[in-house]
Amino acid sequence: MGVAPVAAVMVAVSMVIPSPAPAATSARDLRLDLFRGVALWLIFLDHIPENVVNWFTIRNYGFSDATEIFIFISGYTAAFVYGRAMRERGFIVSSARILRRAWQIYVAHIFLFTIFMAEIAYVAATFQNPLYAEEMNILNFLRQPDITIFQALILKFKPVNMDVLPLYIVLLLLFPPVLALLLRRPAIALAGSALLYALTWTFGWNLPAYPNGVWFFNPFAWQLLFVFGAWCAVGGAQRLSGVLRSRVTLVLALAYLLFAFCITLTWYYQPFARFVPGWLSEWMYPIDKTNLDVLRFLHFLALAAVVVRFVPRTWPGLKWSILQPAIHCGQHSLEIFCLGVFLAFAGQFIISEWSGGPLVQIAISLIGIMIMIATADMILWYKVIEGRHPSARVKSPDADLAGGEV
DSSP states (O other): OOOHHHHHHHHHHHHHSOSSOOOOOSSOOHHHHHHHHHHHHHHHHHTSSSOGGGGGSGGGSSSOOHHHHHHHHHHHHHHHHHHHHHHHHOHHHHHHHHHHHHHHHHHHHHHHHHHHHHHHHHHHHHTTOTHHHHHTTOHHHHHOHHHHHHHHHTTOOOOTTOOHHHHHHHHHHTHHHHHHHHHHOHHHHHHHHHHHHHHHHHHTOOOBOSSSSBOSSOHHHHHHHHHHHHHIIIIIHHHTHHHHHOHHHHHHHHHHHHHHHHHHHHHHOGGGGGGSOHHHHHHHOSOOTTTTOHHHHHHHHHHHHHHHHHSOTTOGGGGOGGGHHHHHHHHTHHHHHHHHHHHHHHHHHHHHHTTOOHHHHHHHHHHHHHHHHHHHHHHHHHHHHTTOSTTTSOOOOOOBTTTBOO
């Protein structure tokens, strides 16, 4: 489907909003940690094929999934941390911090790649099942390890489930000038992002992948969600507050979510497909995840509008003990994401080798999430005893995956 109408709307919205942006609040918004933690759990569950628990993830009830949540929050937190650093320390210092964080995530990606390759290769050889190597897209690594390792170092080769970190590395590498423009002319920055998104769809821009094809998450398209999150962090959220409080916005968001839910039902229950007009199917499909289809982007915006309406920043539930595990995972997203990739393949292996039924699949999913929670709590405990956590002493809020500790 075309993207020109939505791109035009994004440009218009950004242009009618005055600049410069007001400074973002310094208090940490626990909603970001909460929903980033939940997104990490959903990504882990979605990475385990033939898992009955997958039916409880949001990808089965609408056009978008946890990836949109993750990228938006990453853009928001990156601008939240480095925007203040750029105001206080200038472009050079803040850019150096952003590039340092990109390097740290790159190192984490290569470390995860090494462990992930070893895990898959060991399982494939031990159980004499080459399907693991084929399903996880590492056959080229086993045949030509020297070439494949080099391609992995330049982010062109990515096994299955390892596409998010390379996307984020590229977005961070290009973030310093974008952030500088966001702080000075936020409307122009957002309009430029929407324009790049539209041009990407028009001309089919993407980065090449190895051994063939293109990046699964096209950075030229997904940058729109990242930049939109950053725009919200530097003042856009305050500008949109009136729109988000509007009952019309709520009704439109709920109507679109209902529409998306009805369409997704036809994917799983074929008899319902006859109720979708042919012209609508021709206009909608395919709903492209690689290039962040407009329908996916709008679905995320509708979800965000509803969540912001019913879960305000001061929501008492953010202090509930039952939500703290998700918040802790969201506060340590880099480590938890890498752990989730490892655990997802382990869960896939157990289900495949032992023909795990629904009870086994539920147990694997719950145990995996419990391991992620325990890891986050252990990291938090280390930070507290070392005095590097807000509960131990007063410090600037961190952005974790987005910005590390500042």
